[in-house]
Every structure is written in C-alpha cells, then in structure tokens.
Amino acid sequence: MRPRTVIVAVVLLIAGALPFLVYGAYLLVTAVPVPPRKPPWDAYSTGFAHDMAVLMRVVVVVVMGAALLYVVAAVFAFLGRWGARIALTIMTIIFTLPLFWAISIAASRTSGLVVIPVVLLGLSVGGTVLLFTPAAARFINGGRPRPRLREWATGPI
Secondary structure (H helix, E strand, C coil): CCCHHHHHHHHHHHHHHHHHHHHHHHHHHHCCCCCCCCCCCCCCCCCHHHHHHHHHHHHHHHHHHHHHHHHHHHHHHHCCCHHHHHHHHHHHHHHHHHHHHHHHHHHHHCCHHHHHHHHHHHHHHHHHHHCCCHHHHHHHCCCCCCCCHHHHHHCCC
16 A cells, blocks of 8 residues: 555656646647748848747647656655656756746746746755655665665675
C-alpha cells in the first residue's frame, strides 16, 4: 500500500505541471497561423513574422515536452521507482529558475500575477520534498534500508 505522502506528492507534482500542458495545448490550437515566407526580393518583408511564429511554436512544444516528462517521472515515483525521485529533483531545480524569473517579472509589473508562479513553484517543490519523507523513502526502497555507498560499490559486506 502506498503511503499518503507519496499520493499527495504525485498529485502536487502533476498539478504543478498541468497548467503548462493545458496552456501549451491551448496556444498550439489557437495560435496565429504561420504566415508564408515572402521572397527575399520583397523589400517590405524580412520574414520576421514567419520566424517568430515558428519560434513560438517550437518553444511551446519544448515546454510541453518538459512538462510531460515531469508528469511521467511523477507517475514512475508513484510506482516506486527510485530513479524517478532523483529525476524529479533535478527537473524541479531546473524548472525553478524560469519560475523565479516569472515571479520577478510579475512582481515588477503587477502584484496580482505573482500568485500564479508562486503557486506553481510551491506545488512542484512541495511535491518533490514530500517524496523524501521517511514514509515515501521506505515505500520507494521497498521496505529495505537504504544501501550504503560501500555496499553499492562492492556488494553486501
């Protein structure tokens, strides 16, 4: 039976990644169509609109892919895979940097928009921290005590 901390952690992690998936899908569906690239001899067209539309779609797909990897790692942590906890920790650290950037931008422009990145940051960090509680660690290790470094290198002593 899975401890409640693992279930709550996975729910928090998925809830933290879900806005990126939903909003990314919304942007891909409702995005402005990519304008055709005009011939280079057209003096008034530099192709900038085309390049920006393609760049926006690429960024949205990359962010959605990262969020999907985050959800997959959360599901693997729910299944008790030890490596998923490490992967989630690394991804949480990497995803924290853009969220801090979003918090600083939102705080400088308007105080109401600060809530969204702060909540997303709290969900992802909170879920990751819950995976390192003793009950979650026992579940992920399968009830065995954590092996020591010497045992990993040489086998049981």
